[in-house]
Amino acid sequence: MRRMGAHTMGTTSKPPDGVESSPNRDRSGDGEPAIAVENLSKEYGSGDEAVRAVDGVDFEVEPGTAVGLLGPNGAGKTTTIKSLLSLIVPTSGQVRVDDIDVHDEPGVAYRRMGATLEGARNIYWRLTVKENMQFFSALAGNDPREMGDRHDELVTQFGLEGKADTVVRELSRGQKQKVSLACTMARDADVVFFDEPTLGLDVESSLDLRSELRNLVEDEGTTVLLSSHDMDVIEDVCDRVIIMNEGHIVADDTVENLLSLFNTQVYEVSVTERLDASIRDRLESTFDADNFERLPNATRFEVSVTTDEFYELVDELRSADLSVESFDAVEPDLEEVFLKITDDEDANERDRKATERKTETVSRATNP
Amino acid sequence: MSNTRKTASAADDSTGRSDSADLSLAGGLTLLRELFIKRFRIMLRYRVNFLAQMLASYLFFAVLFFGGQAAVGSVGGNQAITETLDGVIVGWFLYTMAQSAYSSLPGNVTQESEWGTLEQLYMSPYGFGPVMVTKVVVNIFQSFLVGALMLGLILLTTQRTLAIDVLTIVPVTLLALVSVVGIGFVFAGLALVYKRVESVSQLMQFVIVGLIAAPVAGLSPLRFLPLVQGSSMLQDAMRNGVRLWEFPAFDLGILVGVAAVYSLAGYAVFLVCSRVARRRGVMGHY
Structure with missing residues (x-):
């Protein structure tokens, strides 16, 4: 069985040992990546109490593709996404969206990107669907009076016809999450980020939303980066998956390759x-x-x-x-792959620490 | 997969999508308009809460006024309260507006955090600071509206008459409120970092009462505190009919200077706090 090593830290998007380059990356010669993350690290606190939430993360996302961030709780997915959005100031590293440095020029970058971070939240529940879209469109620098057709199109696209003038709090959870998604798209962003977009949804609503997310990529050419605990969401929506564990990338490949990599x-x-x-x-x-x-x-x-x-x-x-x-x-599912890789990663880490302890003990014994 | 990637310049006329975000003054005015619309829509949909707040404020004044009048009358001192009645009305008028203008921004931060929309506001190409300043403009307008309504009710109740020269009252009140908005920015910044600051914030209402009632004489250092100069000038304008251009230039200078210094200092603290919140990763927490 092939084992996957820890992601190599570096300045380029380099796949981990044992992982072949993804076909998506091979297209990068056509132009700049939509998202480029270089040596991103985030440490909370200082001294002995410091916690390194993200540790030297590098990756790129090709325009018009969907990439999933997968990992257990505490893997650093949300910190990564929020650092990409400049909502968190990273300890080090650089993030570029459409070749704009997000942390140097957030205002310029926000013309190109939007995010749904908390599922059904993120929108005003006391406003109607359309009122929300108008507001978020204006917040992104558009004149909502000129965006009426686009908003109507989004209402139709997300299956919210008949609900456009309904106050959001009267909608189901699945519909609220769709409104949240529609409001992100009403910003007219090229690159969108979703943190756990299907969290709390029933199976039917989740499947529906996954289909909408996939449509954003296929029909609108939107670049999508999403995090999810739900392996099925990543399999259904994403072209590529980045698996994170304890703050760093442990696997980065196309969903297909990753599944075949796990050749058991x-x-x-x-x-x-x-x-x-x-x-x-x-x-x-x-x-x-x-x-x-x-x-x-x-x-x-x-x-x-x-x-x-x-x-x-x-x-x-x-x-x-x-x-x-x-x-x-x-049929293998991504969950098996994910558990296997993170288990291997944890085992490698334990081996590494054990080796370090052993070396330290020997060193102390020889240099008392 | 069809990767028909969008670009900022690739507008699709059929969908009415704009070529690029309009971040000019016109764009800023559009944002201001939408913030106004949103505020009043939400106020309308929480109308019971809004009316209850207005009623509570009015009843509080009525109890204070009629209770005080009865108490003073019972010991034969009715003339004393009559003399200061106009001062109390003007003070209350300014207090309701200052309290609203000061507390609304930290209140906005806490509320938007709870709604999960604060990070969305942050992710505006206009910048978080300008978006919050735009919210302040809406807050001050709302404060004026509430204050004017309250003043009308109080004057009707007490049967008193005051000089209402809009050209004097509006700029003096506005500058007085801008100084207190600076403190609002500081508490809004603290709310970004520490989330729940209502308890500390509530103490400010007593400070505001003190600032409104503080005496202004000569070069008293109190004049350099927020609200103090504005309160004194508003009393002169509404009780004695002093017009804006009749105030000494020095007084006007202090009014403008205090407003500028406190609001800019408060804004700077707010920006520092927003960076601290982002460094700690607590921007969207509540």
């Missing part, structure tokens, strides 16, 4: 015989077999194997005189 495939195996304890133990220890199920005329279980291990599995089953009824590949 889960198979559901059915054999016609019952399994005795010894073969079951061997399958569990060698092939991570689990979910054993005894059917009337068969036994079913799942195994996690690499391509090479698959043949070993077949040999194992044959040597145990088991007749295979079927092998069904189970």
Whole structure:
């Protein structure tokens, strides 16, 4: 199984060890990236109590693509997004949006970018849908009286027809989040940021919103950077995923490549015989077999194997005189990839710290 | 995937999208207009709360006035309160406006944080400072409106008559309020960093009463505090009919100077606090 190393710190968008360059990046020769983040770090507090929330993050986002930031709580996703938006002053690093330095010229950068940061919040619940769009459009430097057609278009695009003159607080949560999204788009931004855009939504509303987010990229050519805990959201919306853990990037690749990188495939195996304890133990220890199920005329279980291990599995089953009824590949999801990578990263970190402690002990012993 | 990337110059006429953000004076006036519209729409939709505030302020004055009049009358001193009645009315008129002008900005910051819209205001190409200054203009206008309404009610209730020379009252009151807005900026900045500052902020209402009542004589250092000079001049204008151009140039200079110094200093503190809030990553917290 391929393991992913920590993201290499550097001044360019360099993929981590073991990760191939994404096709999106290869298009960067056509022009400037929509978002360029260079050695971004953020430390809260000082001295012994200092907490490094983001640590040397580098990446670029191609125009008209969607990139997802994925990571567990405390990974640094929100701090990264807010630093990109100049809502947080980073300790070091540079952020450019459409080649404008966000921290040197925030006013100029805000003409190009917008954000939905808190789902259904971010808008005025006592105003109607249209009134909100008018206000946020004016806040972004547009004259709402000239933007009526665009606002009507957004209302239609987000399926809010019939609700345009409804006060937002009377809408469902899913509709509120759509209004929030529409208000961000009413800013007429090229680059938009979403922090947990589907948080708290039911499945249907979440699917609906993902579709709208994807449309922003495909139909409007908007550049999207979103963070989410929901792996399905990233898979559905994004072209590329950046996985963060403990403040730094641990993986950065296209969603497709990342899924294929995790080349362990889960198979559901059915054999016609019952399994005795010894073969079951061997399958569990060698092939991570689990979910054993005894059917009337068969036994079913799942195994996690690499391509090479698959043949070993077949040999194992044959040597145990088991007749295979079927092998069904189970589609891997990003969550498995994400958990695997962050687990590996944590294991690497533990190994590194253990090595450091060991070295320190040896050093103290030799230099008392 | 069709990557039809937008650019700032690539307007789509069919959707009415603008070529670029208009950040000129006209754009700023558009923002001001939209902030006015938003404020009054929200006020209308929270109308019960707004009316209750007005009623509470009026009742407070009525209790103070009629209660005080009854108390003084019971000991045969009715003449004393009559002499100072006009002063109390003008003081109350200024107090309601100053309290509103001062507290509205920190109140805006706390409220917008709770609504989750503060960071959206920050992300305006006009800049956070100018957006908040525009909000202050709306706040002062609202304060004037509330003050004028209150003054009308009080004059009707007390059957008193005051000199209402708009050309004098408006600039004097405006400059007096601008000085106190500077303090509002300081507390708004503290609200950005520390969030809940209402308790400290509420203490300010007693300070405002003290500033309005403070005596002005010669080169008293009190004249250099916010509101003090403005309050004295407003009393002269409304009780004695003094016109704007009849005030000594020195008094007018102090009025303008105090307004400029406090508002600019308060604004500077606010900008520093907003940077501190961004450095600590607490801009949108509440």
